[in-house]
Amino acid sequence: MDKYLVKSELETMKLGAIEEVEQAECECCGLKEECTRVYKRQVQERYCGKWVCGLCAEAVKERVVVVAMEDALNQHKDFCNQYNATTRINPKLSLTLSMREIAKRSLEKRKSMSKLGRSSSYP
Numbered sequence: 877m878d879k880y881l882v883k884s885e886l887e888t889m890k891l892g893a894i895e896e897v898e899q900a901e902c903e904c905c906g907l908k909e910e911c912t913r914v915y916k917r918q919v920q921e922r923y924c925g926k927w928v929c930g931l932c933a934e935a936v937k938e939r940v941v942v943v944a945m946e947d948a949l950n951q952h953k954d955f956c957n958q959y960n961a962t963t964r965i966n967p968k969l970s971l972t973l974s975m976r977e978i979a980k981r982s983l984e985k986r987k988s989m990s991k992l993g994r995s996s997s998y999p
């Protein structure tokens with residue numbers, strides 16, 4: 877906690893107090909991340925008022941291609957909960973690696989999809 881406060885103070889000084897840094901907690905995997913208030917709000921607006929970390933956001937975005945945003949968030953949250961429940965050894969690291977795999981796979985999927993001439997609904 878002390879470490880967080882010190883880092884937060886440094887961050888604020890560096891950014892000249894324009895960008896206030898807050899701690900956000902991922903709705904899906906529970907990962908805590910420091911982000912600016914503006915960024916936090918942007919994410920929340922995009923994900924039904926929920927804040928998700930970068931990795932979960934990637935995974936959720938892929939699901940949204942076939943299901944609604946809220947369903948995608950819930951599905952991914954279940955995935956994270958299952959993962960956290962089954963992976964006891966260094967869950968955070970394993971989760972990160974697993975999500976990287978998902979992101980990589982979905983990137984390949986997107987590439988093959990664009991080959992078929994289907995455009996993604998994401999900018």
Ligand SMILES: [Zn+2]
Pocket residue numbers: 902903904905906907928929930931932933
């Ligand atoms: Zn997350």
